[in-house]
Amino acid sequence: MTPDQEELIALFVTVGLSRQKALETLKNDFVSDNLIKAIKEAGKNGGLPSEGKMLLYHLATKIKSQVVHHLPFIVKYICSGKIDSVQRLDAALDFLLSHPSDTLDVKSFEEACGVGIVVSPEDIERVVEKLIAVHKEELLEKRYRFNTGLIMQDARLQLKWADGKAVKSEVDLQILDLLGPKTESDLVPLQKSDKKTKSAKQSAAVKKDLDIDDSPSTIEGAQSSLTISELMKTKVHFHKPGENYKTEGYVMTPNTLNLLKEHLKRTGGQVRTRFPPEPNGILHIGHAKAININFGYAAAYNGVCFLRYDDTNPEKEEEKFFVGIKDMVEWLGYKPYKITHSSDYFDQLYEWAVVLIKKGLAYVCHQNQEEMKGFNPPPSPWRDRPIHENLQLFEDMKNGKIDEGEATLRMKITLEEGKQDPVAYRIKFVPHHRTGSKWCIYPTYDYTHCLCDSIEDITHSLCTKEFQNRRSSYYWLCNALDIYCPVQWEYGRLNLNYTVVSKRKIGKLISEGIVKDWDDPRLYTLTALRRRGFPPEAINSFCAEMGVTGAQSVVDPQKLEAVVRNTLNLSAPRRMVVLEPLKITIINFPFPKSSDVQVPNFPNDPQQGFHVVQFDKEVYIERSDFKELEEKGYRRLTPNQPVGLRHTGYAIAVSEVIKDLSGKVAEVKVTCQPVLNQKPKAFIHWVSHPLEVEVRLYERLFMHKNPEDPNEVPKGFLSDCNKDSLQVVQAYADVSMKLANVYDKFQFERLGFFSVDPDSNSMKLVFNRTVTLKEDAGKV
Numbered sequence: 194m195t196p197d198q199e200e201l202i203a204l205f206v207t208v209g210l211s212r213q214k215a216l217e218t219l220k221n222d223f224v225s226d227n228l229i230k231a232i233k234e235a236g237k238n239g240g241l242p243s244e245g246k247m248l249l250y251h252l253a254t255k256i257k258s259q260v261v262h263h264l265p266f267i268v269k270y271i272c273s274g275k276i277d278s279v280q281r282l283d284a285a286l287d288f289l290l291s292h293p294s295d296t297l298d299v300k301s302f303e304e305a306c307g308v309g310i311v312v313s314p315e316d317i318e319r320v321v322e323k324l325i326a327v328h329k330e331e332l333l334e335k336r337y338r339f340n341t342g343l344i345m346q347d348a349r350l351q352l353k354w355a356d357g358k359a360v361k362s363e364v365d366l367q368i369l370d371l372l373g374p375k376t377e378s379d380l381v382p383l384q385k386s387d388k389k390t391k392s393a394k395q396s397a398a399v400k401k402d403l404d405i406d407d408s409p410s411t412i413e414g415a416q417s418s419l420t421i422s423e424l425m426k427t428k429v430h431f432h433k434p435g436e437n438y439k440t441e442g443y444v445m446t447p448n449t450l451n452l453l454k455e456h457l458k459r460t461g462g463q464v465r466t467r468f469p470p471e472p473n474g475i476l477h478i479g480h481a482k483a484i485n486i487n488f489g490y491a492a493a494y495n496g497v498c499f500l501r502y503d504d505t506n507p508e509k510e511e512e513k514f515f516v517g518i519k520d521m522v523e524w525l526g527y528k529p530y531k532i533t534h535s536s537d538y539f540d541q542l543y544e545w546a547v548v549l550i551k552k553g554l555a556y557v558c559h560q561n562q563e564e565m566k567g568f569n570p571p572p573s574p575w576r577d578r579p580i581h582e583n584l585q586l587f588e589d590m591k592n593g594k595i596d597e598g599e600a601t602l603r604m605k606i607t608l609e610e611g612k613q614d615p616v617a618y619r620i621k622f623v624p625h626h627r628t629g630s631k632w633c634i635y636p637t638y639d640y641t642h643c644l645c646d647s648i649e650d651i652t653h654s655l656c657t658k659e660f661q662n663r664r665s666s667y668y669w670l671c672n673a674l675d676i677y678c679p680v681q682w683e684y685g686r687l688n689l690n691y692t693v694v695s696k697r698k699i700g701k702l703i704s705e706g707i708v709k710d711w712d713d714p715r716l717y718t719l720t721a722l723r724r725r726g727f728p729p730e731a732i733n734s735f736c737a738e739m740g741v742t743g744a745q746s747v748v749d750p751q752k753l754e755a756v757v758r759n760t761l762n763l764s765a766p767r768r769m770v771v772l773e774p775l776k777i778t779i780i781n782f783p784f785p786k787s788s789d790v791q792v793p794n795f796p797n798d799p800q801q802g803f804h805v806v807q808f809d810k811e812v813y814i815e816r817s818d819f820k821e822l823e824e825k826g827y828r829r830l831t832p833n834q835p836v837g838l839r840h841t842g843y844a845i846a847v848s849e850v851i852k853d854l855s856g857k858v859a860e861v862k863v864t865c866q867p868v869l870n871q872k873p874k875a876f877i878h879w880v881s882h883p884l885e886v887e888v889r890l891y892e893r894l895f896m897h898k899n900p901e902d903p904n905e906v907p908k909g910f911l912s913d914c915n916k917d918s919l920q921v922v923q924a925y926a927d928v929s930m931k932l933a934n935v936y937d938k939f940q941f942e943r944l945g946f947f948s949v950d951p952d953s954n955s956m957k958l959v960f961n962r963t964v965t966l967k968e969d970a971g972k973v
Contacts, residue, residue, distance in 0.1 A: 209246040227253035238272035260289040293445035312355040337379045421489035421737040444668040464496025473509035474696035475711040475718040482687040485736040488527040497530035507625040521719040557586040615639040643667040654681045685745040690898040715894040726948025726963030731760035761946045766794035769878040770926040770941040774813040776860045782810035804929040809881040828875040837876035878942040883925030890920040
């Protein structure tokens with residue numbers, strides 16, 4: 194600890210902070226600076242009344258950056274005792290946020306803060322007495338188990354400027370007067386069943402992990418008790434529509450409140466979000482989180498969410514990506530309020546660019562891409578060229594009179610990261626899929642995104658953390674054009690280990706023949722996850738479980754697989770399939786011909802129905818379920834150990850082992866007997882009169898957690914690919930699956946969860962292994 198820091202800690206202690214709290218405050222530069230200024234201002238105003246000390250700390254933590262210049266003004270009121278409670282201070286801050294005018298109306302300010310209003314003990318007594326009377330019957334019934342918070346809440350509404358402690362004391366006093374002292378029965382805790390208590394504890398644990406202020410859940414396989422909408426409603430505290438100005442860092446102008454009023458009139462106070470993907474690739478697991486957050490927040494507040502294609506880069510956009518994005522949004526269970534495109538607004542965006550030039554806030558620049566690279570490129574020599582020249586040059590750009598790369602339109606703004614004058618328009622002689630050859634200049638993300646949000650009256654522009662350094666240009670641009678300005682909120686990205694999601698790198702995997710296409714089940718694109726058999730509700734649950742924090746989430750695929758496993762365990766019917774068949778002949782088959790066996794679709798829930806399989810003298814079992822030589826701990830079929838056949842009521846015992854010319858076991862002849870008193874050590878699955886199917890077994894595509902990290906994989910991500918990530922086997926299946934449809938999901942008994950692949954046809958079914966029954970510790 195430096196002497197300067199010790200001095201600040203000592204200063205903070207003078208206003209009532211403990212040393213520990215002072216140390217914590219010191220870690221937050223914004224709060225520390227505010228508190229230092231507040232203490233100095235208090236000194237200038239003759240010091241503080243006793244109740245004013247902690248108000249200074251409250252002021253330092255609650256004041257927003259957009260009104261921090263009013264800090265001396267508020268401190269003056271605290272020192273004079275005119276603002277003497279947290280309620281009055283919060284009201285003062287709210288007033289300042291909602292009145293951005295340079296000239297402050299002191300009379301209105303004091304009315305809003307209740308300055309001069311005195312709530313007497315008699316006023317408190319009278320209001321509490323009325324509220325006690327309202328709840329008297331319930332109070333007498335429940336006694337001290339009654340929730341007094343209801344009375345306190347109503348009292349707060351009626352006694353806005355009363356001292357909270359005085360109100361609480363009066364409530365307690367009047368309840369004591371009504372009920373008398375607590376009896377022994379009042380002190381006996383309520384009995385809860387163990388099951389309910391355990392469930393409540395588990396629920397509390399999961400909810401804590403989902404809190405926006407905490408790190409993402411690390412509970413293996415835990416199913417979130419909250420949907421994404423419930424999570425957004427209970428754990429995420431964004432501004433209300435029309436209260437944009439209350440958000441930290443939001444930039445106010447003299448016209449902001451009028452624009453917000455007009456915005457509310459257009460939307461009726463509706464929450465509006467948008468999901469704005471670029472149509473130049475297939476969505477991946479990280480996009481699933483973005484979809485859930487944007488659609489989930491809108492759903493939580495009965496709002497709407499737009500699907501807006503950010504189609505400003507025509508050379509990389511393809512129709513299949515537009516269709517694929519819409520399909521994946523709908524597959525996850527969301528219906529867009531409207532499907533829009535940035536290109537819908539090209540005319541308006543161009544007009545606004547002209548307005549910026551006329552205001553001297555944008556200029557045409559001839560620096561090339563190479564010259565503008567990096568964080569400290571040389572300043573543009575064309576930054577101060579005359580407005581009329583910029584207007585003419587920009588029109589020439591639009592009319593195709595300037596070659597690609599020869600000019601850009603740049604905005605006069607410095608981003609948070611220090612980058613100056615981002616590009617608003619560039620020249621591209623590429624036809625657009627929707628506007629054809631009308632335009633040869635296209636707007637950039639920095640220019641387009643906030644303006645499209647404004648046009649669509651978006652209330653909450655929710656985006657990942659890497660866009661935080663664009664927030665200044667977002668607010669600057671809307672305010673420079675004097676149009677409605679939404680609020681940008683950032684959250685941490687979701688990333689998975691053992692994979693790549695870069696469109697360019699996935700393209701490389703495809704071109705190198707390592708994977709077949711964007712929907713190859715070894716990838717973590719949403720189309721690939723669907724093809725592999727991941728249920729959309731499991732992906733949504735996983736996103737909810739990760740929570741909504743500012744921290745970037747990097748998790749192992751096992752966490753996603755655990756949620757998938759839990760979901761499929763409740764929804765995927767059971768079937769018997771043998772991946773590596775070994776023929777078993779029952780020499781004393783007890784029936785004259787094949788027998789029908791009823792097999793439950795869900796053994797733990799027979800009410801969900803049965804399917805029928807044939808049981809005959811020739812059956813097939815997994816080759817791994819027979820060993821000619823016994824091994825310790827092996828519980829299945831051996832020459833000296835019988836084994837049960839699932840669902841038949843029979844056990845088989847080895848009679849003869851038949852081998853082929855190479856010495857490999859080709860057939861095992863057995864005898865069978867009913868399973869009565871002596872239960873075998875294990876029961877195995879089997880098939881008879883089988884259906885031949887193809888089964889694709891997937892493992893991780895990459896061998897290292899971070900295949901893109903040169904420290905882990907010096908030769909690059911392509912060198913890290915697992916050559917055994919796909920194994921194709923010809924298997925024998927329960928014939929009842931003959932009518933299965935694409936994407937139908939099953940649990941193959943004792944093997945894992947599998948989904949019907951789109952490659953299936955009338956001649957042969959193809960199954961993809963979705964996940965194993967348990968996490969495999971021996972994975973690559």
